Amino acid sequence: MSDLITAVEVSGALAAAGGLGYAKVRAPRVWWSLVGLPVVRVRFAVTYRATMDVCGLTVQPSRVRAFMVRTVARRSDVLPVPPQVRRVRYSSTGLRVTLRLPAGLEPADVSAASARLRHAWGVYSVAVVESKPGFVELRMTGYDVLRRVRMPRVRKLAGPLVVPVALREDGSAFVRDYRAVPHALTLGANQSGKSMYQRNLIKGLASLDVALVGIDCKRGVEQGRFTSRFSGFATTPDEASGLLDALVGEMESRFDLLSLHQVSDLWDLPASLRPVPLVVLVDEVAELFLTSAKKDEERRDRMVMQMVRLAQMARAVGIYLEVCGQRFGSELGRGATMLRAQLTGRVVHRVNDRQTAEMGLGDISSEAMMAACSIPPDRPGIAVAGDTSGGWSRIRTPEITADDTAAACRKFAHLTPNIAALAPYRPNPSIRVGDFPAFDFTTTLATPRAATE
Structure with missing residues (x-):
């Protein structure tokens, strides 16, 4: 009986793994929602500060912040300051992270490091968009959305044209x-x-x-x-x-x-x-x-x-x-x-x-x-x-x-x-493709004659 239970468990695990592999190729949205998104979210939360530091996206803290760390927190080492995460939103294709840039960083600095951020967090691509002064949005995609185009729902258009x-x-x-x-x-x-x-x-x-x-x-x-x-x-x-x-x-x-x-x-x-x-x-x-x-x-x-x-x-x-x-x-x-x-x-x-x-x-x-x-x-x-x-x-x-x-x-x-x-x-709507008669090639061909004539 125990062997049967073990076989069922192993078969179930193999079927689940095979299903996820199939979904990754044929249904990437399902794979991303079930597997990719949780993994990337945890990786982002755990490695965010270290990733920003090695990518050169941190700045030295202000004097007020350094004073507060030394006097209140009783720490002698003052760590560099990365951009502050303000908002994280999820979707069926990726996630978007809104960052508040500290003094000394500009959106171009984050754009220059987008390829390094992509490899660090294991996503397909990272695009950087400036939302308003002092804020940027990291638009991460978990897979190649351009391989099979599926247009998103546009709830409300911004204008008449x-x-x-x-x-x-x-x-x-x-x-x-x-x-x-x-x-x-x-x-x-x-x-x-x-x-x-x-x-x-x-x-x-x-x-x-x-x-x-x-x-x-x-x-x-x-x-x-x-x-x-x-x-x-x-x-x-x-x-x-x-x-x-x-x-x-x-x-x-x-x-x-x-x-x-x-x-x-x-x-x-x-x-x-x-x-x-x-x-x-x-x-x-x-x-x-x-x-x-x-x-x-x-x-x-x-x-x-x-x-x-x-x-x-x-x-x-x-x-x-x-x-x-x-x-x-x-x-x-x-x-x-x-x-x-x-x-x-x-x-x-x-x-x-x-x-x-x-x-x-x-x-x-x-x-x-x-x-x-x-x-x-x-x-x-x-x-x-x-x-x-x-x-x-x-x-x-x-x-x-x-x-x-x-x-x-x-x-x-x-x-x-x-x-x-x-x-x-104005084109004539009554004339469509296929309304014209077929061309008669016999009316334009000359009558063949023998070469001896």
């Missing part, structure tokens, strides 16, 4: 806030996940009270199936030139409206008078710059000038740019660098050359640029997101099919506003 589009490496949602970052540049090579990022963005925008305008000079192969939600659409450089002229005209009419009511921003107008916000989605920006003949250079210069005007002034009237491309550099032509300087948000996927990453992230952070250059090709969707304020993080967009995005656009097609300036470029 906020769209969650990706997952950050600290487990939080990466949101696209057009009022905070009006214009953005998204770069990425083929099969890097750039189109997936755009699909998530269009799907999120489809349910909002906003007008969408698409420019896809690849004959509409990327954005063509989403036109049921578009107020304007261009598929050739000639159409794009006319559409950009119409957008500039719409911008000028909105400025006249702001001037009439003596306000400087679209959102200062009463809701009854406020025009609908407008997001311009450019799929491949290089197609607007490149020309094959000298006669097209005048059209190219005009399109670039109109895009630069929109990037410089359109934010105040609720027109926002979302520019995408595989390659972006100064060799595209006159106006490329000027346009890039106006695009505050930057999202860089895997790129084929260092110069593209430098054009996207070089003015943000050298570390961000190196992170973009090291994205492996077998992990599409991973990107480095930042803005010109200097902050950056790794993100990954969830996998979504074009059919899912097209279904969302059809579901919210009734929200598509009619803008008079864009009426000539």
Whole structure:
């Protein structure tokens, strides 16, 4: 009987160990909640002071503190002071620790030691975020949350034009806030996940009270199936030139409206008078710059000038740019660098050359640029997101099919506003992919003749 009990106990222990091993690979959230989090929490509590000391994150105590230790505690040795732990919060992906920095330390000191803290506490990553002056937050993740993207629940969005589009490496949602970052540049090579990022963005925008305008000079192969939600659409450089002229005209009419009511921003107008916000989605920006003949250079210069005007002034009237491309550099032509300087948000996927990453992230952070250059090709969707304020993080967009995005656009097609300036470029919703007859190749082939004729 005792042998049977021993066998059952051993089998139960092996099954539990096997279950935890399976959960670590297939269900990392379960493994982290059951095993990883308790272990890391105990390790953090036991080794916190020693870890901060060896990582150089302690300072000498003040004279008052040293006097109190010597006189009240009756100790001759006064230990260095580490940052004070103010709050510890737990989640299914990691934990967050709020620290109060002592005099003499700054957030950059903690950021420089983030890799050492990660190894000391045995977590996957440690990100340092300055919450307010004198306080920093350590965002620890217990496993690779970007391996299988699972978007967290966003309880309340911060504004009317906020769209969650990706997952950050600290487990939080990466949101696209057009009022905070009006214009953005998204770069990425083929099969890097750039189109997936755009699909998530269009799907999120489809349910909002906003007008969408698409420019896809690849004959509409990327954005063509989403036109049921578009107020304007261009598929050739000639159409794009006319559409950009119409957008500039719409911008000028909105400025006249702001001037009439003596306000400087679209959102200062009463809701009854406020025009609908407008997001311009450019799929491949290089197609607007490149020309094959000298006669097209005048059209190219005009399109670039109109895009630069929109990037410089359109934010105040609720027109926002979302520019995408595989390659972006100064060799595209006159106006490329000027346009890039106006695009505050930057999202860089895997790129084929260092110069593209430098054009996207070089003015943000050298570390961000190196992170973009090291994205492996077998992990599409991973990107480095930042803005010109200097902050950056790794993100990954969830996998979504074009059919899912097209279904969302059809579901919210009734929200598509009619803008008079864009009426000539309004796509016909009755024409969809597959409605065109098959091409008859027999009508174009010459009748074969014998070689002796």
